[in-house]
Amino acid sequence: MEHKTSIYTFIAGISVNFLSLGTGFVYGWSSPMLPKLNGQVDPEYNPLPSPATLEQQTWMTSLSSLGALCGPFLTAYISEEIGRKKTLLLFALPCIAAHVIIVFASSVEEFYVARLLMGLTVGCVYTVVPLYAAEISENHNRGLINLLMFFLYAIGHFAAVAIGPYVTVQHFSVYSLVPLVSFLIVFGFFSPETPYYFMLRNKPEEAEKSLKLLRGGGNIEKELKEIHEQVEHTKDMGLFRSCNSLFTSKHSIKALTWSLLLMSFQQLSGYIYVASYTQTIFDLAHISFPNEIAVILVFFIQIIFVLAAFLVIDRLPRRLLAVLSLSTTMILALSMGTYFYLLQRNVDLQAVSWLPMVLFVFYVASYNIGIGPIAYIIPGEIFDPHVKSIGITLVTVLAFGWQFFSTVLLPNFAEKYGNETPFWVFSASAFVSVFFIYGCLPETKGKSFLEIQSFLRAKTN
Incomplete structure (x- = not known):
């Protein structure tokens, strides 16, 4: 259909x-x-x-x-x-x-x-x-x-x-x-405000009005009923009870664990490090291209691949996209680390001095067509409505913690142990993450929130 x-x-x-x-x-x-x-x-x-x-x-x-x-x-x-x-x-x-x-x-x-x-x-x-x-x-x-x-x-x-x-x-x-x-x-x-929020606040008329506006009219009764069913048993829970449920409900604990691990693997793919220090890394790699233009080119390519993601994000399974993205990242990070390893040992790489820019283009591309958006999409899909705000908050805080680590500590780490070391860490992390996603993470593409929650509860039981 x-x-x-x-x-x-x-x-x-x-x-x-x-x-x-x-x-x-x-x-x-x-x-x-x-x-x-x-x-x-x-x-x-x-x-x-x-x-x-x-x-x-x-x-x-x-x-x-x-x-x-x-x-x-x-x-x-x-x-x-x-x-x-x-x-x-x-x-x-x-x-x-x-x-x-x-x-x-x-x-x-x-x-x-x-x-x-x-x-x-x-x-x-x-x-x-x-x-x-x-x-x-x-x-x-x-x-x-x-x-x-x-x-x-x-x-x-x-x-x-x-x-x-x-x-x-x-x-x-x-x-x-x-x-x-x-x-x-x-x-x-x-x-408008979201219909889910209005339903959580026991305002079904406002929820219906919001949903009608979002859907441009038409028959919304089935979708409104699904929203009502999903939030009915949790709409009166306060912040304390939501936090308590997040850490005591088995399926909420599982959703939180999956979300935190997924976000950690996303951050350890190295994108923030690469995006924050692109020009510095190009300087260290002695690329055969003006650095300012190379940086602009890398982030122009990023836009193209985010557009490409529009074509596949709701057509291909989330897990498949994440696995392909991280598998590519693993190879690219390993290659970039090897390049720096050889450069540090005075191997003449002048003939392939263009390689870091090409690797970065594909690095940014693979992130934005897969693990980048998916690590933010899936938590919004697998948390119960009454714990979703708290759960996503914890996931986001973890992401910014990793970002702080990447922007402040990793440059010193690279200076002490070699510029190749962060990339080899990214490659090893991507390798491990493929097994986690393939073996643990549920598929959510095309499923309603109610179907996803039913699946999580059945799997937990």
Whole structure:
């Protein structure tokens, strides 16, 4: 049977991810801005009284991850109290404030505050946007709607590395405000709260109104009944009881364990390390290509493969995509590690100096067509409604913990033990993850939330 996606569902999915577009600018900020702040590029336009030191640059990069660690704890509670939509609108404000601060900033401390505020918004995005997307989508398009987050993020990241080198720090922050202000207007005025939230709050009339808007009218009785059945036995549970259920219910424990392991393997695939230090790694690898252009090319390819993921995310099994993605990552990381191993031992690699750029292109591609989006999609599918916010919060916090590890500790790890070592760790992790996904993770493609929960309970019993 051919399923069609309502244009209203798609519009809601696009509008909420204007915030993800802004997140792409946050992640892409360091690469073009740090050379300006440390005086290497356009020192006459540096807003700081003296060039930023290496330690100051490290904190500017990592404070967004620390802010992101705080964001999920706040948004998990708030999204249950005031709703997914209001929470997203509220937490767009710290990022807006951060860019305004940078426009007028003249001290390192102001940049620290701004990056910390950006992290609060990032933490909200990766906690609440997947939840919102999962709750407005249908069984046949849930993967596609969730994938919009990665597509808009990829566009934002590409825009940051493409625009950043050619504008001042202040002008970059002005451009970064565009998707955030657009989000407040479009999402705020034209997108509804999720029907799941209204049903959890014992507001069936509001839930029906929301679902009718999302589906463009038509017969919604069957879907509304499924939502009602799913949340009926849990709608009155508070935060404490939700936490208690998450850690005492066997199938919730299993869902949490699977989600945490899946996110750990995603983070240990090495994408954040590669994305954060692309230009630095290219410098160390002595590639035969201008570094700035190579970085732009890598993240342009990322957009193409996120688009490719739209074609397969709801057509191929989630597990198959994840296994193929991680198997490819294993080979690419092993190859990159071997390249650095030979380079460290003064082997002449001039004839293949183009290889790191090619490996990075496929590295980014394999992540974005598989394990990247899937590690965020599956938790939104396998948690019970009453523990979903708490469960996704824990998964997101773990992700940002790994990101902090990747951006702060791995560079020192590489300096001490060799540039090849992180890539060999990524390769070994990908190898182990294939067996976990193939042997443990349930398939969720095309199944309703009710079917997934029934399967988990049956498997647990």
